[in-house]
Amino acid sequence: MRKVTARQLDIYNYVKEFILTRKYPPTIREIGDEFGIRSTNGVRDALNALERKGLIKKLSNQARGISLPPSAFPSSENIVALPIIGRIAAGTPILAEENIEDTITMDMSMLPRSSDIFALRVQGDSMNGDGILNGDIAIIRIQKNAERGQIVAAIVDGTATLKHYHPATNKIELRASNPKYLPITISEGENFYIAGILAGVIRKC
Amino acid sequence: MRKVTARQLDIYNYVKEFILTRKYPPTIREIGDEFGIRSTNGVRDALNALERKGLIKKLSNQARGISLPPSAFPSSENIVALPIIGRIAAGTPILAEENIEDTITMDMSMLPRSSDIFALRVQGDSMNGDGILNGDIAIIRIQKNAERGQIVAAIVDGTATLKHYHPATNKIELRASNPKYLPITISEGENFYIAGILAGVIRKC
DNA sequence: AAAAACTCTGCCCTTTTGTTCAGTTTTTTA
């Protein structure tokens, strides 16, 4: 196996930069234009060499059919853009585009493994007792059920609220941790469901 | 401007996932195959709607000519690995290698602009009153001075502690926010300095 | 010195892919 030549490396770097910045690969002719190679076959030769040497992979008969190995991409592997949910529009799934107010990028290393996660901006001081302050960002792992006492993100009448979950027969109590606030009681048939449980808190001071 | 329909959102999510995982956009026909749309024009209508509503941009007459706004991509651009400081060895600067216990990667978007930042693992419940719990990670912006009442990371005898800063003549008081704890009083000449002030809190539940 | 790989040109062909036109049916909205 021969070494990668300077010319090949130039072309590789161009392709890599192109993909990284534009999010799609160049065509053979676009590469040719960049390097003043008039024949598509000139570029093909270079790409074939790069493929033989393991730097790229060609996808046959596909427009813009060049792919880079995963190692070429900055390890945004476990970086995720979490949607921050604002008001939940009636009848829409939580993660529907129109409910997303903003996004926060963070590293999954501090999150549960599951990908079903979103964030809520905390409003009010009802959960002060648990160290959750007004303006904090609450990270929520989506799940339908919760255990007694867990902190859940509950959707009541289209508004998300963070409370302790206390089910009882025929009703559910949502308790604040700030004694200033009375529990919210949900009777059967009311417009209520659990969006998920608290998985983390982030505060900017 | 009408809302994004469920169908459009499905298609958008497919396109986004496709681009994020494969690093190139799908063709109109690939989208059609996925959703059982037999006419390329059916897909075109959907893409045109998504473009009108600002979710995507179409690149005319280009193979795989769909692009997403930058916000759709998790940017590893401003991801930093913050050092988590443990015990501070005598005579060493805070960020000296031997003081670093671990690192936590996170997005700078929730941090102050400065690059002089580190993290502390909170021990004890002395700052409960400010919603800072045992085990939380405190993000500290390095600076030597603080204003009265600010929460500072103070180094007392080589140990970092998080407290409210209350200077007075000839002494400094470090106050907890949990009334259970008495203030720490630092007289002049004692081994003490301010490492920085609190810039954020992160909690894994 | 010969073989192999590299770096192209030029031309042509095929496949892939985007675009346009002319409709239909259903849902949403003013």
Next chain:
DNA sequence: TAAAAAACTGAACAAAAGGGCAGAGTTTTT
């Protein structure tokens, strides 16, 4: 309830893009 938008079908077309062939000069290897 009429109009607009959504969500398609189907066919034809045009442009974009990949592939192949023949060849040639240059540089590396063996």
